[in-house]
Amino acid sequence: MENMDTIDLFTLREHFNRNRILLCFNGPISRSLIEEIGNALKNYLQADNAHPSAAMDVFATYIEMTQNIRHYAAKRGYNDQEGSATVVVARDEDGHYLVQAGNMIEASDGDTLQGMVDELAVLDKVALKARYKEQMRKPRDDDAVTGAGLGLIDIARKSAAPLQADLSPAVNGRQFFSLRAVI
Amino acid sequence: MKELNLPGTQSTPTVTGNWDAGLLSISGDSYPENSFEMFGDIIAWVEGYLADSDHPLRVDLRIVYMNTSSVRAMLDIFDLLEEAHQQGRDVTVNWYYDPRNERVVSLADEFKEDCSFTFNIAPEKAA
Numbered sequence: 547m548e549n550m551d552t553i554d555l556f557t558l559r560e561h562f563n564r565n566r567i568l569l570c571f572n573g574p575i576s577r578s579l580i581e582e583i584g585n586a587l588k589n590y591l592q593a594d595n596a597h598p599s600a601a602m603d604v605f606a607t608y609i610e611m612t613q614n615i616r617h618y619a620a621k622r623g624y625n626d627q628e629g630s631a632t633v634v635v636a637r638d639e640d641g642h643y644l645v646q647a648g649n650m651i652e653a654s655d656g657d658t659l660q661g662m663v664d665e666l667a668v669l670d671k672v673a674l675k676a677r678y679k680e681q682m683r684k685p686r687d688d689d690a691v692t693g694a695g696l697g698l699i700d701i702a703r704k705s706a707a708p709l710q711a712d713l714s715p716a717v718n719g720r721q722f723f724s725l726r727a728v729i
Numbered sequence: 730m731k732e733l734n735l736p737g738t739q740s741t742p743t744v745t746g747n748w749d750a751g752l753l754s755i756s757g758d759s760y761p762e763n764s765f766e767m768f769g770d771i772i773a774w775v776e777g778y779l780a781d782s783d784h785p786l787r788v789d790l791r792i793v794y795m796n797t798s799s800v801r802a803m804l805d806i807f808d809l810l811e812e813a814h815q816q817g818r819d820v821t822v823n824w825y826y827d828p829r830n831e832r833v834v835s836l837a838d839e840f841k842e843d844c845s846f847t848f849n850i851a852p853e854k855a856a
Contacts, residue, residue, distance in 0.1 A: 613798070616762060
């Protein structure tokens with residue numbers, strides 16, 4: 547591992563450029579920071595000549611993902627550092643926007659979350675709409691365990707490709723959960 | 730008579746409730762982390778208004794984007810309107826949108842599907 551003093555900014559920048567990364571963030575995320583980064587995202591999308599509908603879907607996906615992370619951290623009683631989010635918005639070769647967000651979760655929640663995403667990934671748009679409407683009518687406490695209910699279905703509905711979740715092992719009985727949507 | 734005036738912020742819409750005119754207006758984006766703090770006031774106003782008299786209620790919406798937390802809270806408002814309508818009350822929702830953004834129409838349409846009162850979704854030129 548490299549020493550902190552030797553982070554090569556130019557290499558990092560090249561990496562961002564090569565992967566067409568529009569925006570990235572890593573660290574503790576507050577209510578107001580979500581709004582500020584969201585503002586920057588809106589401006590970048592406008593400068594990138596995104597269609598208004600696509601821009602709105604990317605923004606909406608970003609909001610649901612980051613607010614889910616905040617809700618999860620609050621439910622699990624995480625401090626700011628533990629509730630840190632890693633967020634990346636990029637463009638792929640086909641001109642789609644990739645919205646990815648990740649956070650630390652309790653290892654015991656990993657399978658539940660992965661299962662929820664996998665279940666949504668196989669549904670078509672009609673089935674997702676039905677699931678969305680059903681979830682809308684459910685008591686709010688239904689989302690309690692993971693904080694991810696209606697928001698996750700909303701993201702799945704907006705994604706052009708099946709939602710994808712990944713779990714990476716981490717220390718202290720935790721896992722890093724990351725979610726990827728294609729707009 | 731109670732007036733409702735919630736100034737808008739970046740993530741919350743401007744809300745005005747005119748008791749005498751029987752008009753509730755909500756304009757702007759709505760994506761607060763906890764929507765029930767803000768929508769609680771709106772729901773209380775609608776409940777109070779509906780219980781106070783049998784006058785008509787008109788709801789004018791100019792909402793562009795809502796997060797799912799706001800969608801849930803909005804559903805509670807529409808449920809109140811639907812219940813009042815079922816009891817013979819004159820209630821109308823007008824959802825105005827900028828024709829350049831068709832996402833608003835699908836958002837409004839999905840609410841409309843579950844409502845039997847007059848629910849208009851109309852394009853409006855941006856000011």
